[in-house]
Amino acid sequence: xxxxxxxxxxxxxxxxxxxxxxxxxxxxxxxxxxxxxxxxxxxxxxxxxxxxxxxxxxxxxxxxxxxxxxxxxxxxxxxxxxxxxxxxxxxxxxxxxxxxxxxxxxxxxxxxxxxxxxxxxxxxxxxxxxxxxxxxxxxxxxxxxxxxxxxxxxxxxxxxxxxxxxxxxxxxxxxxxxxxxxxxxxxxxxxxxxxxxxxxxxxxxxxxx
Amino acid sequence: xxxxxxxxxxxxxxxxxxxxxxxxxxxxxxxxxxxxxxxxxxxxxxxxxxxxxxxxxxxxxxxxxxxxxxxxxxxxxxxxxxxxxxxxxxxxxxxxxxxxxxxxxxxxxxxxxxxxxxxxxxxxxxxxxxxxxxxxxxxxxxxxxxxxxxxxxxxxxxxxxxxxxxxxxxxxxxxxxxxxxxxxxxxxxxxxxxxxxxxxxxxxxxxxx
DNA sequence: CGTACTTTTGAATCGCATCAAATCTGGTGG
DNA sequence: CCACCAGATTTGATGCGATTCAAAAGTACG
Numbered sequence: 217x218x219x220x221x222x223x224x225x226x227x228x229x230x231x232x233x234x235x236x237x238x239x240x241x242x243x244x245x246x247x248x249x250x251x252x253x254x255x256x257x258x259x260x261x262x263x264x265x266x267x268x269x270x271x272x273x274x275x276x277x278x279x280x281x282x283x284x285x286x287x288x289x290x291x292x293x294x295x296x297x298x299x300x301x302x303x304x305x306x307x308x309x310x311x312x313x314x315x316x317x318x319x320x321x322x323x324x325x326x327x328x329x330x331x332x333x334x335x336x337x338x339x340x341x342x343x344x345x346x347x348x349x350x351x352x353x354x355x356x357x358x359x360x361x362x363x364x365x366x367x368x369x370x371x372x373x374x375x376x377x378x379x380x381x382x383x384x385x386x387x388x389x390x391x392x393x394x395x396x397x398x399x400x401x402x403x404x405x406x407x408x409x410x411x412x413x414x415x416x417x418x419x420x421x422x423x424x425x
Numbered sequence: 426x427x428x429x430x431x432x433x434x435x436x437x438x439x440x441x442x443x444x445x446x447x448x449x450x451x452x453x454x455x456x457x458x459x460x461x462x463x464x465x466x467x468x469x470x471x472x473x474x475x476x477x478x479x480x481x482x483x484x485x486x487x488x489x490x491x492x493x494x495x496x497x498x499x500x501x502x503x504x505x506x507x508x509x510x511x512x513x514x515x516x517x518x519x520x521x522x523x524x525x526x527x528x529x530x531x532x533x534x535x536x537x538x539x540x541x542x543x544x545x546x547x548x549x550x551x552x553x554x555x556x557x558x559x560x561x562x563x564x565x566x567x568x569x570x571x572x573x574x575x576x577x578x579x580x581x582x583x584x585x586x587x588x589x590x591x592x593x594x595x596x597x598x599x600x601x602x603x604x605x606x607x608x609x610x611x612x613x614x615x616x617x618x619x620x621x622x623x624x625x626x627x628x629x630x631x632x633x634x
Numbered sequence: 635c636g637t638a639c640t641t642t643t644g645a646a647t648c649g650c651a652t653c654a655a656a657t658c659t660g661g662t663g664g
Numbered sequence: 665c666c667a668c669c670a671g672a673t674t675t676g677a678t679g680c681g682a683t684t685c686a687a688a689a690g691t692a693c694g
């Protein structure tokens with residue numbers, strides 16, 4: 217094994233310079249744990265290696281709004297230079313979380329241009345993913361949103377469901393009842409199947425006008 | 426005047442290093458002009474100094490989906506290291522557009538850590554704005570979306586409307602009819618007023634809960 | 635075995651999309 | 665200046681789809 221940091225996720229090892237990898241700490245976080253809370257000052261950055269973490273905010277009526285569902289990658293990276301977090305991060309599926317301190321991260325960026333470039337590339341990817349999320353939420357039928365998600369985030373029509381349909385409903389911005397009904401209807405129409413913890417889209421394009 | 430690049434927007438002058446500012450070209454773009462098209466290769470980056478530009482994609486049924494409405498700042502910055510654009514940029518209000526070539530921009534980042542840091546800060550701000558946009562689209566009533574927009578992007582309850590309500594409707598992900606009705610109803614309820622090309626929210630909190 | 639949570643189905647209601655049509659607006663050319 | 669046109673604005677009627685409230689059944693976990 218070439219890298220001495222076997223405990224760190226491969227993607228992370230390719231992103232961070234070695235000096236930072238040495239300062240990483242990986243631990244297991246249990247369902248329900250909060251990585252950070254809105255309003256608190258960012259000290260560390262959190263990388264999700266496995267499991268699932270959601271970013272959420274409380275709406276004005278106290279309802280929970282899911283901003284992001286992360287099964288992979290950084291959460292709260294937009295708060296890198298911020299005075300405080302703008303949302304909560306909650307673990308919804310037992311996860312491996314790698315923690316990197318903010319200060320050495322910023323220091324590394326200041327003198328490692330290649331690292332900055334990789335970080336910018338990551339942010340760009342996140343921006344594109346978020347634009348797709350907006351595009352998805354602009355669709356007004358549940359089925360359209362679900363198909364859009366499968367197309368853009370699935371692999372070959374297969375969408376992993378680590379935390380169940382209810383969590384997915386939150387990400388799609390619909391009630392869980394509506395999503396259950398949508399999935400049931402599509403299964404009946406032979407265009408979707410549930411395979412364990414995944415949704416599989418069957419290529420019959422009866423739906424695609 | 427201290428900077429020799431008076432033709433460049435102040436915000437841009439503070440972001441880019443001097444060598445890049447010299448390579449910028451600012452021009453006027455007319456309503457209807459396309460800055461770039463989805464699928465084409467990014468050569469330049471575009472900064473909107475005034476006017477209004479929308480990023481949009483065609484949905485599967487050919488309907489136009491507005492991804493972003495920019496009156497200020499870069500458009501398509503997520504395509505910095507991409508092989509091709511993932512959406513179209515269309516001028517909807519006559520605009521001042523500053524063009525920066527991609528190659529020198531990337532070169533500057535490679536050896537100017539402070540510039541990279543500023544660029545990252547800009548991307549982070551864009552990420553947060555996009556997360557708010559997702560939060561907004563997750564609301565299911567037109568009025569909630571409009572108030573959310575006024576709260577997050579307005580200045581003191583005042584939201585500029587450079588391109589009319591129809592353009593705004595696209596950004597909110599609703600039909601223009603629905604938005605017209607919503608605004609009319611709120612004006613009748615004394616909680617919103619139209620002042621020329623702006624919407625002003627009147628602090629009567631009859632709406633909030 | 636009980637508790638908490640997800641999953642599932644049902645019925646009633648509400649808000650938006652849709653289709654349609656009329657009016658208003660700014661800009662162009664006669 | 666006026667006729668004219670394209671696009672934005674406005675109002676109306678109808679239907680669909682999601683929300684909402686409610687309740688029951690399944691499931692994981694201590």
